Amino acid sequence: MWINRKSVAAVAVAGSLTIAGCSAERGGAPAGQPAGAQTLTIWAPAGTEGDFVRKVVEKWNAGHETKFVAQDLPAATASEDGIAAAVAAKSTPELFIGASTAQSPSLAESGGVLNLSKEFPDAESFVTQRSGQAILDNYRAADGSLYVVPWRTNPVMVFHNKALLKKAGLDAEKPPATYSEYLAAFKALKVAGIAPIAQSIDQTWWHRNFDWYPTYLAAAKHGLLSEKVDASAFNEQAGVESMTFWREVFAKGYNARSSAGLDDTNPFNQGKSAFYFSGPWNIPSMTGPVAKQAGVGTVPVPDAKATGPVTTYGDIKHVVIFATAKNKSASWEFVKFYLNAENDAAFLSEMKQIPLRTTLADDVGEAFFKDNPLLVPFVEQTGSVLDLDLSTKTIDVLTTLSTAYQSAAIYGRQPVAEALKQAADQVDQLVGK
Amino acid sequence: MGGKRHKPHNRGSWLYTLPYAIFFLTFVAYPLGFAIYMSLHEWGLISAERPWVGPGNFLTLFRDPLFLTSLANTLLYLAVNLPLTLVCGIALAVALNASFPGRAFFRTVYFLPYVTSTVVVALLWKWMLSTDDGILNGFLRTLGFDGLPWLTSTWLAMPSIAVVVAWKSLGFYVLLFLGGLQTIPRSLEEAAVTDGATWWQRFLHVTLPGLRPAIALVIALSTITGFQVFAEPYLMTGGGPLNSTMTPVLYLYQKGFQSLDFGYAAAIGIVVALVVVAVVLLQRRFLEERTT
Numbered sequence: 270m271w272i273n274r275k276s277v278a279a280v281a282v283a284g285s286l287t288i289a290g291c292s293a294e295r296g297g298a299p300a301g302q303p304a305g306a307q308t309l310t311i312w313a314p315a316g317t318e319g320d321f322v323r324k325v326v327e328k329w330n331a332g333h334e335t336k337f338v339a340q341d342l343p344a345a346t347a348s349e350d351g352i353a354a355a356v357a358a359k360s361t362p363e364l365f366i367g368a369s370t371a372q373s374p375s376l377a378e379s380g381g382v383l384n385l386s387k388e389f390p391d392a393e394s395f396v397t398q399r400s401g402q403a404i405l406d407n408y409r410a411a412d413g414s415l416y417v418v419p420w421r422t423n424p425v426m427v428f429h430n431k432a433l434l435k436k437a438g439l440d441a442e443k444p445p446a447t448y449s450e451y452l453a454a455f456k457a458l459k460v461a462g463i464a465p466i467a468q469s470i471d472q473t474w475w476h477r478n479f480d481w482y483p484t485y486l487a488a489a490k491h492g493l494l495s496e497k498v499d500a501s502a503f504n505e506q507a508g509v510e511s512m513t514f515w516r517e518v519f520a521k522g523y524n525a526r527s528s529a530g531l532d533d534t535n536p537f538n539q540g541k542s543a544f545y546f547s548g549p550w551n552i553p554s555m556t557g558p559v560a561k562q563a564g565v566g567t568v569p570v571p572d573a574k575a576t577g578p579v580t581t582y583g584d585i586k587h588v589v590i591f592a593t594a595k596n597k598s599a600s601w602e603f604v605k606f607y608l609n610a611e612n613d614a615a616f617l618s619e620m621k622q623i624p625l626r627t628t629l630a631d632d633v634g635e636a637f638f639k640d641n642p643l644l645v646p647f648v649e650q651t652g653s654v655l656d657l658d659l660s661t662k663t664i665d666v667l668t669t670l671s672t673a674y675q676s677a678a679i680y681g682r683q684p685v686a687e688a689l690k691q692a693a694d695q696v697d698q699l700v701g702k
Numbered sequence: 703m704g705g706k707r708h709k710p711h712n713r714g715s716w717l718y719t720l721p722y723a724i725f726f727l728t729f730v731a732y733p734l735g736f737a738i739y740m741s742l743h744e745w746g747l748i749s750a751e752r753p754w755v756g757p758g759n760f761l762t763l764f765r766d767p768l769f770l771t772s773l774a775n776t777l778l779y780l781a782v783n784l785p786l787t788l789v790c791g792i793a794l795a796v797a798l799n800a801s802f803p804g805r806a807f808f809r810t811v812y813f814l815p816y817v818t819s820t821v822v823v824a825l826l827w828k829w830m831l832s833t834d835d836g837i838l839n840g841f842l843r844t845l846g847f848d849g850l851p852w853l854t855s856t857w858l859a860m861p862s863i864a865v866v867v868a869w870k871s872l873g874f875y876v877l878l879f880l881g882g883l884q885t886i887p888r889s890l891e892e893a894a895v896t897d898g899a900t901w902w903q904r905f906l907h908v909t910l911p912g913l914r915p916a917i918a919l920v921i922a923l924s925t926i927t928g929f930q931v932f933a934e935p936y937l938m939t940g941g942g943p944l945n946s947t948m949t950p951v952l953y954l955y956q957k958g959f960q961s962l963d964f965g966y967a968a969a970i971g972i973v974v975a976l977v978v979v980a981v982v983l984l985q986r987r988f989l990e991e992r993t994t
Contacts, residue, residue: 344821353959357747375962379747470854472942474960526854527833536834664960675944680856682944 308336309596310362311603314348315341317553321619322366325607335599342367347475349664356381361591363600366607368417368587370656371475371663373408377416378661382589386414389601399608400625408587408659417587418604421616421624423548424650425483425582427570428555432563433543437461444568446579448514451571455523455544464542466518467529470679474667478657479531479546481674482667483582484511486655487572490580493670498660499700503670504693510573512685515678526679546570548584549647552621567646583654585625617644623651662700669695737968745965752965759969769970772948773977775860779949780928782864787875787924788917794872795879796909809880813873820870824937827866828853831938853939856946863934863947871927875920882916883909918989922982929978950974 313322322339330336342365343351349372355361356379368376376382385392393415396405404419431441437458445451455465468480485493489507494500518524529535533554537545540559545551555565569579588607590600606612613624614632621644626632630648638645657663669692677688741759743752763769798809815823830837831852839849852862886909894904932951935941941948941956950970958967 347960350955350959353747353962357959357964375747378749379962470943471940472944473940525834526851528854529834661962668956668960672945675942680944 307596308338311337311339312342312362312365313339314367325612329603329606337603359593361593363594364590366588368589370585373417373587374659375661377410380592382416382591384414384416388597395605401627404625417589419625420586420588421622422651423550423584423622424647424654425479425546425548426567426650428545428547429566430543430563431566433463437463448571448573452517458543464536465523466544467536467542468524468546469529470526471528472671472675474664474671477667477671477674478582481515483570486582487570487579492658493666494658494660498658501693501696504689508689509685512678516685519679520681549621549644552643578653580653580655583656585656623648660700665699666696737971740965741968741972743965747962747964759966763969763973769953771945772950772953775948776929778860779864782861783868783928784924786868790872791875791879794876795883799880799883812876815870816873820933823870824934828938831862854943856944859939859947866934878916878920882913886912921985925981926978929974
């Protein structure tokens, strides 16, 4: 089993940035390719992230004989589902940009992705040079090898709408930090006729990564499983306290029992609710009056005591090369190209997501952060993030906990302690040796 | 003398069956056989060893509360979907069987949802049924009512999905009923008119009995569809809230592609197939008894 008890390294701030942007077409064979030349396929997330990959692919194709083409990941409600189906069918392409930590142990153990340490002599030094030794050690498999290239992090924090806070008589410059402060603020907002918060109540496992799980990590400072990932570790005070906080939120009607959207359709981004748990990827969704007129601030997720740095979920994603890769060395060269300093800086600038590069701050420069003040707290937060447990059962564990959360917190069908005990029993059975 | 008489045998006739035989063996028999084989093993996607577990997966399945919940959810789905499909399907077929201007247009309109992508339909209905900003709750609020938690309540989510599936497949069933209406002899209808039967009496005693074969077919097909419902709960609710829209096939999918336990997923598939066969046979027997 993998280990994952360390927080990822901090990303410092400084530097200047040049974005080499150029237009890209979706799919299709790269232009100007000689007949019979090899075209290798990359899977990328759909939407703007995919568009970014296509831009980088175009830059690569302009200077290399081996051409790549970036395609959107096959549609599924979770990228993990599409990848699992493709691995089972052995229909995976060369590489995938955006593999989740939840799935990476399964991909490694199934032989679906390449052992990078074994295949490429410079793989480990590349990761160390880009992201630091802590990141490399954090994502080593039980066999000591590296199967993923840690790519970027999106620490989950809490956005707040300053205008709505002021309207409710709250100090917008001193937002809440502890559970009781948050609940008091929510109450004041509700009294003022303002929706306090609108998180999704969807049952699918990954939704918990953006509501309960960050608050659990803030309280527990460790993952859901034991050090050896062979037993549950969440059925403790931190688990009960953090889930009780959310139970209060729903019981008192601060968060409606409805499936709020995650992007620009979220009530927060439309200026209709005051708080929103999300990551820096949400910044581009706040294009309307919310960001410009109301003023938006970002604070750490609630914690019982809120003393010292507050830990949160890092939402770290990776790049993997599939075992089905037809040209392994070209794929590895592309990975290094995709993750070079220039592209990392462009990714931060365009996507507002944080590549795991220790020199990132110097690369983009101080001026960049002056122009993008909302990114600063997220970059600072990268020093206190934890990821998911590196277990092949992580998705099952989160599915179990999502049901417990729905039962105890959202619908109040059973006490929190009982729901967590039940979930812990199921998880122990699931991950027990 | 006394010997059996054989019909002349065309030795080349098997050649004509060969294309379908190849299709059947490749796409039906082999996958089915392989699924049975997998279900008897601990067949994880990520494990190198796939040991024989015999009926182990099936024994676990019958004690699995979530699988039993998914079957109970299907019964609730059928309780809403079947009557709705039958009542609306027959009503529309009878209406579209009459001659009126624009009949062809309406026949096409009612068939459109059936040929529309399930994903598109599911996402559209998800938006329409949204508690906060759905068009349906918006309409209810303009009438002065509170909006309903169509997809976020444990008691309303599955009936909502049953209605969506009924709406999507109605066009196809209307076609079957229209076909059934064409087979009812016109003389029966004329005789009933001559005897002074009202429209309702003619419908009850002539049309409905004449539609029995079509009704039996629609019930069987809707039941089979009901046990196979996947895309709508997958896209609209993810099986929630609190597993209230978890269906057997969605659970199979989760076990296969989230838990990567293909052996268990195969066992679910086989049990669901057997349950469908049993239910359809029971329905057929019941309907035949009612007909005779």
